Amino acid sequence: MxxxxxxxxxxxxxxxxxxxxxxxxxxxxxxxxxxxxxxxxxxxxxxxxxxxxxxxxxxxxxxxxxxxxxxxxxxxxAQPQLDGCSKNMPAQGPVQVQLKEKTFTVPRALARLVEQQTKWTQLGSIATTKLPAGDKRHVSLLYIDKDTAIPQHTHKGLEITLVLSGRIVDEQGSYGVGDILINTPDDTHTPRTLPDEDCLCLSVLSAPLQFNKGITRLLNPLQHLFY
Ligand SMILES: [Zn+2]
Structure with a gap:
């Protein structure tokens, strides 16, 4: 890589x-x-x-x-030896997974979960699929088409985003494959994709996003999409 x-x-x-x-x-x-x-x-x-x-x-x-x-x-x-630090880690690299009629490479730690997912929920140029992981937080894959902005939002809880493919840019920086964004209730941002590249992320949310701009009525479906 x-x-x-x-x-x-x-x-x-x-x-x-x-x-x-x-x-x-x-x-x-x-x-x-x-x-x-x-x-x-x-x-x-x-x-x-x-x-x-x-x-x-x-x-x-x-x-x-x-x-x-x-x-x-x-x-x-149901998969032992997931600790990335383990010396007994099986010699297994990233896994190719078909999503949205494209082939994405996802890290070994997510392979089994991603393979289990079947149903995407799409709203405009953003699509999500919930992963059967954890029970406290909402864990999902988030697909954002190229040249798309997610409306400005804050976080009522913790938001962890890991870029798996493509790139996300927000007010604080530009994040490529492997970069992890950790946002707390103090952070406000407007993530967007590049004009010519779509993006796949892992998203872990402890509370729904709080959208700040636009008409709440129109943003409600978006809120449900993420959480
Ligand atoms: Zn690192």
Missing amino acids: THAVKYHPGIPLLEQYVEGTLEADVALAVSAHIDLCPHCQQLCMDLSAEQGLMLEKTVPVAETVISDMDRMLAEIM
Whole structure:
């Protein structure tokens, strides 16, 4: 992959990911990012090694420590060894998936979930499909056609977007494949795609988006599309 990932989850989230304390739906997005990001793969291995050393010092019987994240992911996806940091990670690369009559490459961590999805909901040039992951947050694939803007919105909760194909631009930056955007209730943005390239993202939302402009009546269907 020639694109260099610029936007990362950050050390605190990676630490929680390695510890196994991240909730499953957030861990899924972080895991998919790690699949696409050699930088965070290395950080994860370093953090795992550090935590391993700390555990050796503090917990005499290491076998009793079970990663909650591993367990949750395994239950949800019935697929063990999803931890991107695991040394026992199967030698399996990204997976090609047919969506919207196009072939997209999705990270290994999402392959099984994406293959299960069948039904897209489309509104204009935006389409979504809910993924059967997590139970606290809304996890979906979001397809945005080229030259499309999502109306300006804020977030009532956490919004995590991972770019899987194409590029998204908003007021804060330009995000390519592997880049992860984490927005909180303090953030307002108007994401849009490039004039000549469509985009596929993973979206994890803890609350519906709050659209700020336009007629609420017209934006309501859009709100339902996302959540
Ligand atoms: Zn990264």
